[in-house]
Amino acid sequence: KIEGIAHTPDNEPARQLLSDKIKPLSYEIFLASTKMIDLEKTFPSGSQRKILLATMADFRASFARSAVELEAFLRSADSAFHERYRQHLAEGQRYLSNLAAAPSALAEPQHGQLVLLQDKVAAYDTYAAKAIAIRQTEQWNKALKLLASEAVPAARAVVNILRDLSARQVAKMAEVSQTAAAIGDLAVASSLGMIMLTAAATWFLSSRSANRITQPVAALAQATEDLAAGKVAAAIPVTRHDEIGRLTESFNRMSVVLRDTQQAVQASERQIRTIIDSAPNGMIVVDRQGDIQLVNSQIETLFGYPRDRLLHQKIEILVPESVRPYHVGYRDSFFANPSARPMAEGIDLTGRRSDGTEFPVQIGLNPMATESGPCVVASVVDMTEQKRAADQLQQQATKLAAANDLLQQTNKDLDDFAYIASHDLKEPLRGISNYASFLLEDYQDELDTAGREKLVTLGRLCGRLESFIDSLLQYSRLGRVDLAFGEVDLNAVVEDVLESLKISLEEQQFTVRVSQRLPTIQCDQVRVAEIFRNLISNAMKYNDKEDKWIEIGCQVAQQVVHDVAPGTPIFHVRDNGIGIAEKHIDSIFRIFKRLHGRDRFGGGTGSGLTIVKKIVERHGGHIWVDSTPGQGTCFFFTLA
Numbered sequence: 001k002i003e004g005i006a007h008t009p010d011n012e013p014a015r016q017l018l019s020d021k022i023k024p025l026s027y028e029i030f031l032a033s034t035k036m037i038d039l040e041k042t043f044p045s046g047s048q049r050k051i052l053l054a055t056m057a058d059f060r061a062s063f064a065r066s067a068v069e070l071e072a073f074l075r076s077a078d079s080a081f082h083e084r085y086r087q088h089l090a091e092g093q094r095y096l097s098n099l100a101a102a103p104s105a106l107a108e109p110q111h112g113q114l115v116l117l118q119d120k121v122a123a124y125d126t127y128a129a130k131a132i133a134i135r136q137t138e139q140w141n142k143a144l145k146l147l148a149s150e151a152v153p154a155a156r157a158v159v160n161i162l163r164d165l166s167a168r169q170v171a172k173m174a175e176v177s178q179t180a181a182a183i184g185d186l187a188v189a190s191s192l193g194m195i196m197l198t199a200a201a202t203w204f205l206s207s208r209s210a211n212r213i214t215q216p217v218a219a220l221a222q223a224t225e226d227l228a229a230g231k232v233a234a235a236i237p238v239t240r241h242d243e244i245g246r247l248t249e250s251f252n253r254m255s256v257v258l259r260d261t262q263q264a265v266q267a268s269e270r271q272i273r274t275i276i277d278s279a280p281n282g283m284i285v286v287d288r289q290g291d292i293q294l295v296n297s298q299i300e301t302l303f304g305y306p307r308d309r310l311l312h313q314k315i316e317i318l319v320p321e322s323v324r325p326y327h328v329g330y331r332d333s334f335f336a337n338p339s340a341r342p343m344a345e346g347i348d349l350t351g352r353r354s355d356g357t358e359f360p361v362q363i364g365l366n367p368m369a370t371e372s373g374p375c376v377v378a379s380v381v382d383m384t385e386q387k388r389a390a391d392q393l394q395q396q397a398t399k400l401a402a403a404n405d406l407l408q409q410t411n412k413d414l415d416d417f418a419y420i421a422s423h424d425l426k427e428p429l430r431g432i433s434n435y436a437s438f439l440l441e442d443y444q445d446e447l448d449t450a451g452r453e454k455l456v457t458l459g460r461l462c463g464r465l466e467s468f469i470d471s472l473l474q475y476s477r478l479g480r481v482d483l484a485f486g487e488v489d490l491n492a493v494v495e496d497v498l499e500s501l502k503i504s505l506e507e508q509q510f511t512v513r514v515s516q517r518l519p520t521i522q523c524d525q526v527r528v529a530e531i532f533r534n535l536i537s538n539a540m541k542y543n544d545k546e547d548k549w550i551e552i553g554c555q556v557a558q559q560v561v562h563d564v565a566p567g568t569p570i571f572h573v574r575d576n577g578i579g580i581a582e583k584h585i586d587s588i589f590r591i592f593k594r595l596h597g598r599d600r601f602g603g604g605t606g607s608g609l610t611i612v613k614k615i616v617e618r619h620g621g622h623i624w625v626d627s628t629p630g631q632g633t634c635f636f637f638t639l640a
């Protein structure tokens, strides 16, 4: 519109006045004055005539100058030109007045020219004053007036549109992948920069001409809008080498970056689709509204639907009817807080096939930004087989637990039996032993030596049998009674045991060292003291060295050893005694098993280690041994 007006003659009414009225008038004035001068030249020269001629020539010159100044003023509105125009015109009018003041001196035709000149100059002055007045108002140029009143606000609106589009672009870019977002930020930053540039350029250029501003800005606005709408903008031709040109170049650079980003996003989306389609699990992409956007062939197989019956349906089609009413809420809460996570962890999920049957599923959820907005990728695994296996495992575990209970009961029954049997055996055994001593005392004169020796052996065997029975009693009692658990400082326990063995240790010149401070733990103090007493006694018994030593200590397990979890304290009793041959290692824990002759190494019933093992196991611990024959043995045990 502005451009149209700018090219019409009435765009500048003052200039139109100039060309329509003022210029023809000034030409007529110039002609009339010239005619008057030419006439004057025809008269014989005299001093008065010379003055007249000079006055006419001066008028013509002043008038010509005033016309030049007037035109300059109308072009520039510079008041200096206006001032000079006034001066020259006033001068010219004075010369005309001088000529009119001496009418007798003028010839008749000259007189006629003078009257004509005065009229024309007056008209000229009137039009000039009009033109000057117009030029001094803001209406002097309709196009510029329109530019100020309409184009500048319109340019501001364009800037606002650009800003708005940029905001939309920011939102758009936020939805695409992270890499894209990073590049997007760059693009947005340059887009914002561009808005500022646009604003600056618009303001700067608005004082020039309308079409030079509005066209490139409109082109940029349109291109930005296209870009925001997701259309890949074609490069805007750069036709200028000024601010607008640079702005256009920077816009073109930005659209290249955006186009590359968009292509990268599209490529990665295509890639994701390929991955999803070839995944071994069922995969579904669902948008914020719960509409299925993508499924792979596994989903078709799992749920028994062809792909086209699932696409753009609500995801609830695959959910059991009883769950559907709540599912929409679950969906919303996922999109409110999207993160990669298993769906409804800890709860058994079920899928619904097209034939209405249901099957167990496990679902992993992953948020994904797509061109059309945020989506969730659900990976679906059919858990039918796993569930069957888990059920089977559960059944087996139940059976095993039942067998275990039975075993424990049987063990307890055995302990009860051993206890009762040994208890009952003790009495007749005591009787046999007593009768053997009575016989020996009362009938020693009637018995020969062999008879007496046999009775002595009978007494000794009874004593031995009694020790066995006592061991059996002690062992079976361990399986029958509850342990008395409490907080126990093992340093104190070991100290007590060593104190009770002090005399023997000194007699046999043992060096005993406790290599670490022992912990305080939950255990049965009396039983644990029994463990240490048994192991230390054995370490004393089975030692034939000159310099005998025993080391007691504890180390925390660093890794799994002998079914012991890392972090568990492992206690040990180490000696430099006779050691145990590899082949006997397993048998030493069997009851009544001795590796040596009846009376060798101080004798014994062979039940000490069996009792130690039972106490350890009743504490939930393990016991094992490390030994080198001839060098020494180390017993390790745990109590939890």
Ligand code: ADP
Residues within 6 Å of the ligand: 538, 539, 540, 542, 575, 577, 578, 579, 580, 588, 589, 593, 594, 595, 596, 603, 604, 605, 606, 607, 608, 609, 610, 633
């Ligand atoms: P006992 O000491 O009454 O024979 P134990 O059950 O305490 O019964 O020990 C079983 C066997 O293990 C012992 O006969 C002995 O041969 C062997 N033994 C136990 N402790 C040691 C040790 N510290 N050094 C060598 N041999 C040992």
